[in-house]
Amino acid sequence: MRQLSIGTTVHVRVPASSANLGPGFDTLGLALGLYDDLTAEVIAEGLELTIEGEGADILPRSEKHLVIKAIRLALAEAGVAAPGLKVHCVNRIPQSRGLGSSASAAVAGVALGNALAGNVLTQEQVVHLSATFEGHPDNSSASVLGGFVVSWTENNDGATEFKAVSVPPFPGLRATAIVPETYASTSEVRRVLPASVPHIDARFNVARCALLTHAIQHDPALLVEATRDRLHQGYRAKALPVTTQWVEKMRDRGLAAFVSGAGPTALALHVEDFPQDLREEALAAGLRVMDLDIVDGVQVTVEK
Numbered sequence: 667m668r669q670l671s672i673g674t675t676v677h678v679r680v681p682a683s684s685a686n687l688g689p690g691f692d693t694l695g696l697a698l699g700l701y702d703d704l705t706a707e708v709i710a711e712g713l714e715l716t717i718e719g720e721g722a723d724i725l726p727r728s729e730k731h732l733v734i735k736a737i738r739l740a741l742a743e744a745g746v747a748a749p750g751l752k753v754h755c756v757n758r759i760p761q762s763r764g765l766g767s768s769a770s771a772a773v774a775g776v777a778l779g780n781a782l783a784g785n786v787l788t789q790e791q792v793v794h795l796s797a798t799f800e801g802h803p804d805n806s807s808a809s810v811l812g813g814f815v816v817s818w819t820e821n822n823d824g825a826t827e828f829k830a831v832s833v834p835p836f837p838g839l840r841a842t843a844i845v846p847e848t849y850a851s852t853s854e855v856r857r858v859l860p861a862s863v864p865h866i867d868a869r870f871n872v873a874r875c876a877l878l879t880h881a882i883q884h885d886p887a888l889l890v891e892a893t894r895d896r897l898h899q900g901y902r903a904k905a906l907p908v909t910t911q912w913v914e915k916m917r918d919r920g921l922a923a924f925v926s927g928a929g930p931t932a933l934a935l936h937v938e939d940f941p942q943d944l945r946e947e948a949l950a951a952g953l954r955v956m957d958l959d960i961v962d963g964v965q966v967t968v969e970k
Contacts, residue, residue, distance in 0.1 A: 677705045681963065687882075690804070696813075707753075765927070796809070811832035812963030
């Protein structure tokens with residue numbers, strides 16, 4: 667296996683993401699203009715990992731860190747090895763808030779490993795490897811590809827392959843995130859979902875997903891209807907009371923609002939400015955308000 671040269675240094679900038687977008691459970695995603703910046707350098711031996719920003723007080727400084735796991739996976743896939751690694755993370759994406767912090771870490775690690783190896787992996791491989799850490803590619807593929815993403819899985823000789831495509835959103839379409847300070851565990855929030863749903867609800871969501879792929883590209887006036895959902899948000903409402911309150915509050919004002927991922931962030935898509943009175947009400951309630959563009963995917967720079 668080829669050994670990487672000591673001193674090789676790369677940098678990646680990874681956007682946050684929102685998944686589901688209402689009806690597109692585990693399928694649809696958006697890349698959002700809030701970034702983690704990470705640098706990796708090949709050193710003689712060992713692991714040096716430093717973290718600043720979001721999650722710096724709780725994330726591990728060891729091989730257990732998701733970024734390090736993803737770097738190792740990408741290096742192995744590329745057929746190279748590093749004698750040692752020095753990694754620095756500047757985290758700006760809130761942890762466990764429904765803005766894809768785990769997915770961005772996976773994408774960052776895969777992108778760093780691929781860049782260290784000389785960018786030998788294809789974009790399709792980066793999409794697949796990044797998604798392996800969460801089991802579905804909606805958040806991670808948005809961070810890889812950027813824009814509005816449709817993702818799916820395929821079975822190839824018994825092995826699951828993660829796939830995704832990106833399409834550009836309507837010019838001027840923006841997002842506003844209402845972010846509570848509470849955390850949400852994707853696995854715990856999933857436990858409230860039923861094992862099966864009525865056929866009429868499944869049909870409802872299929873129609874809204876189809877409409878959303880049109881509305882988000884061509885006709886934002888349809889986004890309020892296109893972001894309606896019957897598969898997951900209603901079941902999660904009791905577990906996410908503040909989120910549900912703000913989704914309803916924003917939708918009552920004509921905004922295309924929904925639970926971002928597994929929550930607790932509530933996200934609204936809009937072309938016009940976000941209402942100032944809602945902004946002030948959220949801030950007064952101790953919530954973060956983030957104005958976010960829909961952006962391109964991960965950016966990679968080889969420093970030396």
